[in-house]
Amino acid sequence: MEMRMAELSRRSGLSVPTIKYYLREGLLQPGRRTSVNQARYDDAHLERLRLIRALVKVAGLPLDKVREVVQAVSIESSVLDAMGVTQDALVGDVGAVPGEDAALQLLSELVTARGWRCQEGSPAHAAAVQAIAELQAEDLTLLLDRLDEYADAADAVGRIDVRAVAEAENLETMIRGVVLGSVLRRPLLDSLVLLAQQHYANQLNQKIETTRHDTPTRQARA
Amino acid sequence: MEMRMAELSRRSGLSVPTIKYYLREGLLQPGRRTSVNQARYDDAHLERLRLIRALVKVAGLPLDKVREVVQAVSIESSVLDAMGVTQDALVGDVGAVPGEDAALQLLSELVTARGWRCQEGSPAHAAAVQAIAELQAEDLTLLLDRLDEYADAADAVGRIDVRAVAEAENLETMIRGVVLGSVLRRPLLDSLVLLAQQHYANQLNQKIETTRHDTPTRQARA
Structure with a gap:
């Protein structure tokens, strides 16, 4: 389904100036030109913008790293290659x-x-x-x-x-999954670990408290 | 064991100007003054410097967050409290x-x-x-x-x-373990996960390669 710039902006959640900036920087492929200052975009543009958005806003990668990952998705054909490029970009x-x-x-x-x-x-x-x-x-x-x-x-x-x-159903979805998965899964695991820490620290604290109450002689000595 | 600034610098791996900066900022407690421009430092200073170094260089925390964590180690007496302050500083x-x-x-x-x-x-x-x-x-x-x-x-x-x-043997070591553990364990787990990903992606790739060789009809059709 083809769409104008305004709808591409609405559906991607990115402003028109931001999308135009990604176009100028070559991160987003050009649309199909319909007049001197009009072009049409499709689902491939939307998917690419989602990927860029995740890499910039979620992973906080600088633009040259985003370019590397985007090129990997466009060119590489193996999960192994795409994962390698993504890992390298994330680790620095x-x-x-x-x-x-x-x-x-x-x-x-x-x-x-x-x-x-x-x-x-x-x-x-x-x-x-x-x-x-x-x-x-x-x-x-x-x-x-x-x-x-x-x-x-x-x-x-x-x-x-x-x-x-x-x-994933096909190689393209698979590679997009590798890239987005690497970027978005990290904060998920990090924060879940913190919640688990809170739980076990609570348990530990309760155990210490219980021990204190159980041993009045030690408390009296202190 | 008491030491001069030069030895504190050598043993902590931090430059003298950096240590003096932490003293001015109140992150490092003052030494025992022996003359107008001489002071002696001890193991408590060394331990504090190690903690600051890990928070600044490893966790990449800004100085105001480092101050919060350092204060928690100095004041708080429970693992739960120290863990809370550390988590909050790390998450932002x-x-x-x-x-x-x-x-x-x-x-x-x-x-x-x-x-x-x-x-x-x-x-x-x-x-x-x-x-x-x-x-x-x-x-x-x-x-x-x-x-x-x-x-x-x-x-x-x-x-x-x-x-x-x-x-840990005592509460102080325990709290230092919580703080340093939170900061240093994260890059450890992150990088081990990436290595495990490489391993399983290698396995997956091999499986795909094998499937391709096993099914010449599909390859011929493509």
Whole structure:
């Protein structure tokens, strides 16, 4: 179904100046020109605008990263490629970190033990090395001792992510799912973890309170 | 053990001007003055600097948020309070979102079904509503259908987080664990999920490749 700029704006929830800006920047493909200053747009334009909106407003990516992801959706034909480009854009550049060797060693052991086949040179891999190095630098053994439990949870999430997009009807929907899924699922998981933390902290607090009431001798001594 | 500014700088990995800046801003407590322009610092200063460093460099928090968290560690005496302040600082302000009612409804059902006791008015709760509303706005049913599976993973992570800090020897270590854990565990889980995604995308890709080779008739038809 073809539509004018005004309807494209209404249905995408983006202002006309914003859409014109994306057109000038080459992020949105041109419409079908019907006169010198009129053009018609279709569902493909609407879908592209939804994708750009999610990348800009939800993921907060800079315009050159948005361009990379949009080009990947337009050109790449495999889920693996689209996921690679999206991950790279989301992670950004990871510099060298102090204590990298020990962290790399720990991550390699974990990856080997789990049989994960992942890209060693990828920004995601570098980000994992950096995260472990930071925990080691802070000497946070409380968390490092649980690395394997966290990897279990991460394995579950990665599996759900990929299964979700694998059920898409065609490759285009699948790739759009990978891109939007990567961007929108992160804040969802982050916030659900915080709610679960509140729940277990509440439980812990109640346990401490109960212990206090149960042991009047300790309280009297204090 | 007391030390001079030069050693505090060496052991914290922060430059002398940076430490002096934190002193002026009141984030770091003053040292024991030994002459007009000399002071001595101890392990408490080192620990505070480590915390500030993690909040500024790892979490990327603005200075006023760092101040809030540092004050919570200094004053609050319960894990629950320290966790609340840290979560609020990490999440930041969440504005109203379109389609909030439907998302709030979905989240309430999820929270009730799981028996999670969490704070309805907290920024973390608002962030979860926002994340679900974004998925609904993008009509990402592929992911929304798996909300409960993601909540399972989130429950596991939140439980590990709280158990990790609950094993700390004293309340001060526990609170420091909550703060640093919240900040440093997030990039760890994020990057491990990306590696798991790579693994399962690799598997999926291989399956697709195999299917293509197994069905030459479909390939011939294309």
